Every structure is written in C-alpha cells, then in structure tokens.
Amino acid sequence: MGSTLFRKVWDLHTVRRLPTGQTQLLIGLHLVHEVTSPQAFDMLRLRGQRVAFPDRTFATVDHIIPTDGQPRPFADGMAEQMLTALERNCREFGIPLFGLESGDQGIVHVIGPELGLTQPGMTIACGDSHTSTHGAFGAVAFGIGTSQVRDVLASQCLAMDPLKVRRISVGGALAPGVYAKDVILAIIRTLGVQGGAGFAYEYAGPVVGRMTMDERMTLCNMSIEGGARAGYVNPDDTTVAYLRARRFAPAGDAFERAAAWWRSLASDPDAAYDDEIDVDAGALGPMVTWGTNPGQSVGVGERLPAPADAAGAEREALADALAYMGLEGGGPIAGTRVDVAFIGSCTNGRLSDLQEAASVVRGRRIATHVRGLVVPGSKRVRDAAEREGLHEVFREAGFEWRQAGCSMCLAMNPDRLEGREVCASSSNRNFKGRQGSPAGRTLLMSPAMVAAAAVAGEVTDVRPLLPGPEGE
Numbered sequence: 001m002g003s004t005l006f007r008k009v010w011d012l013h014t015v016r017r018l019p020t021g022q023t024q025l026l027i028g029l030h031l032v033h034e035v036t037s038p039q040a041f042d043m044l045r046l047r048g049q050r051v052a053f054p055d056r057t058f059a060t061v062d063h064i065i066p067t068d069g070q071p072r073p074f075a076d077g078m079a080e081q082m083l084t085a086l087e088r089n090c091r092e093f094g095i096p097l098f099g100l101e102s103g104d105q106g107i108v109h110v111i112g113p114e115l116g117l118t119q120p121g122m123t124i125a126c127g128d129s130h131t132s133t134h135g136a137f138g139a140v141a142f143g144i145g146t147s148q149v150r151d152v153l154a155s156q157c158l159a160m161d162p163l164k165v166r167r168i169s170v171g172g173a174l175a176p177g178v179y180a181k182d183v184i185l186a187i188i189r190t191l192g193v194q195g196g197a198g199f200a201y202e203y204a205g206p207v208v209g210r211m212t213m214d215e216r217m218t219l220c221n222m223s224i225e226g227g228a229r230a231g232y233v234n235p236d237d238t239t240v241a242y243l244r245a246r247r248f249a250p251a252g253d254a255f256e257r258a259a260a261w262w263r264s265l266a267s268d269p270d271a272a273y274d275d276e277i278d279v280d281a282g283a284l285g286p287m288v289t290w291g292t293n294p295g296q297s298v299g300v301g302e303r304l305p306a307p308a309d310a311a312g313a314e315r316e317a318l319a320d321a322l323a324y325m326g327l328e329g330g331g332p333i334a335g336t337r338v339d340v341a342f343i344g345s346c347t348n349g350r351l352s353d354l355q356e357a358a359s360v361v362r363g364r365r366i367a368t369h370v371r372g373l374v375v376p377g378s379k380r381v382r383d384a385a386e387r388e389g390l391h392e393v394f395r396e397a398g399f400e401w402r403q404a405g406c407s408m409c410l411a412m413n414p415d416r417l418e419g420r421e422v423c424a425s426s427s428n429r430n431f432k433g434r435q436g437s438p439a440g441r442t443l444l445m446s447p448a449m450v451a452a453a454a455v456a457g458e459v460t461d462v463r464p465l466l467p468g469p470e471g472e
C-alpha cells in the first residue's frame, strides 16, 4: 500500500511520539508577522531563550500597515508600535525581516512562495490561519496560535495531532469566467465549513492538474474555511517550473536534485485515503457568498435558500444570516447593490488575479456610488502589475491603486467598511464585522466578479463582460 504526500512529509519530520499521543514535528519554515509574534518574542525574553533556527525563520509586515501612504511614524500609533516591535525583535533575535523598504514586503502567504521560501516536502508554520496556502506546493502547512509561535521560535518543533486525509478530485473543465475561487467556494458549500475538521485536504484531478500555482494557492488558502487544518496539491511540473530560479530555491544541480525529490513526495497511485470525494467543476458558474460564513454561497444565477425550506437549527441559521445581510430568502443574489469593491488578500491578491480583474474593467468605469480598492498582495506583485500598466487600467476605471498589504480583508489598518456597507470582496472571510464595521457586509467572489460588480454597481455575472468570444 502506498502513502499520501501528507503521510510522507509528516513521517520525515517526526522527531518522536510524545506521551500525550501527539507527534513532535520539526518545522522546516517558520513565517512570522507583526500581529501574532510580539507576545511570543516577549515570552522568549522572559525565559532567557534564543530563536533556535533563525535561518529557518522569516518575517514580514502585512496586517496593520496603511496602504494609502506609508511614511513613518504611521498615523495609527498602534500600527507604528507593532511594526517597531517586529523590527526590534527581528534585530535582537537575528531574523531576516522583509520590511517596507526591502522591496520584498507583502502578505506573508504571498511572499513566501514568490521568494521560493515555500518548497515541496516542507513543514511550514505561521501564526495565521491561511498558512494552508503554502500547501499548493506540496508542503504540509498550517496556522498556529501565539503560544505555538513561541514554541517554534524556541525549539523549531510543534506538538501536533496527525490529520486524516481527504482526497478531493476535481473533474471536468472550468468554463471561461470560472476560477479557482469558484471551485473552492463550491467545495466548501458542499462539504460545509466544519466538514474538514480533523482533515488535510488533498486537491487532485484534472482541473487541479491544469491549474497554475496562483490558482492552486487560492484553492489551498481557503481549506481552513472548510474546517481543514491544511490543504495541499501534489508537486508536479507546474510546481517545479514555478520554483526554478526563485531567490531562496536551490540553484544549479541542487535544484535538479531537489526537483526529483519533490516529485517523489507526491501521493502514490495506490495510497489509501481516509475519505475521497469527486467534484464536477464542468457545470460550475461564478460563485458568490450571500451569508456570514464562506459555506453560504450560490452560483450568481441561482436563488438564495429560503429558511422555510429548512428545518430546526439550519432554518434559524439561514434566517439569521439573511437578516444580517439584508437579503430575502428565495430571491436572486444578482442585482444586490454593492458599496465597496475590494480586490486583494492572500486568497486573490496575486498578479494573475489583478490581470483577470483588469481585463474586466479595461475601458470601463466603476459605478459612481462604488468605492473601489485594488491592493496587491506584495510589493513584487505591485511592481509587476505596474510594469504591465495595470495600475493605469484600474485608476482610469476609478479604482484606488494601493500599496501591498492585507488591507480590507481584515481591516486591521484604516481600510474599513463603514456602517452597513456591502463589499464585493476577493478575500476569504465574510463573518459579521470582518471588514472593520460591526455591521459591514461581505460578499466573497473571484477578482473578476468583484471587478464586474464594481462596474455594474451590483452583483452581476462577469461572463458577458469578459474580453474575447465569451464576452463583448
């Protein structure tokens, strides 16, 4: 019987089995940012400890930084304090920091892959739920809490319960206007937001095999929204091609040796899984969330669920979500007015996401009542987009072109919804109050769909707006 990639990587990183039944797991790469690390560094200081492997630890700043101008000190005193603390901690503990002036700053889950830090076969931890993103490379990657950040800083190890593995095979072919974001929203709708509890998701099948690394990252990024602690894709030619010549990837002969090893880590054809499901993506249309968790979504042409058709707790949950969102059960999602359009985040703030969105808004204007923000996922993404002139496309359409950061995904910086504003967002969470206003409302969708909503001023099907034979 063969083995899954998850099991191979887990076994290779097992230090020992703990008396608790947990595994002491060696962490190959630890990514650090300004929000979940200050207390962890303080705990280290209190104990007189050093960072065990500073060469396996990298830091960036993403959550709290302003994106409309970054002169220091920041106007927000708390943000300034957090960045200053990170800078001091990195200096004191000998950790490389990709700061604002480095040219490499960005959202931690965007810069890790683009710098080649993220590699197949690694165990990767970061004090952020969306660390699952890095699984796109065939790494076992998961988010951790602040006390675990301390543990990894001090020992490079974590005490972990092993996960079961569910293989999700995505078949068919994606229609134009349908993206990885739609696939993962459909998967979460099918399996539920808690459906992945205790599992790592292995994404496989022809659709995933044809996906670019950017698309695979979008898929793995939202594993956590389906309750899975981790998600991954087996390394293949696409993975190897992406990593070649990246700054922290091996070079020359070492790269070829690494590539051969990476490929060998892919799940064996006769591997046993704890669960397997098939998803047909051929019939999928653009998806939009209508509720207050990422599992509450519909195709843009579908009608919203009606509480009357559900029973018990489900009925109550539907009614509550619809009331919060101000939507009518059984009504259409298309035509829902939006106030803000946000393109960015670690889910969909990469160059290809900006290219897709720009192709929709090129030569058009966003609706006069819509505030549009484009926030690249990293400085490198921003620079690459500007080399292609995408910033001009967005600006001419009426969008604000911002500096790299998390921005309105979480609104820990000044980019926030106000009152009951509705935001078409390419991010990953639509919880109540997620985007900074306690009453704000979030509709998750692909970047192209956000662009279409911005132009129409309401939720609309992007497909007629696509360039080429499918659209105008």
Ligand code: SF4
Binding pocket: 062, 063, 107, 108, 109, 128, 130, 345, 346, 347, 405, 406, 409, 410, 427, 428
């Ligand atoms: S973009 Fe959003 S989800 Fe991603 S790391 Fe930043 S705050 Fe977290």
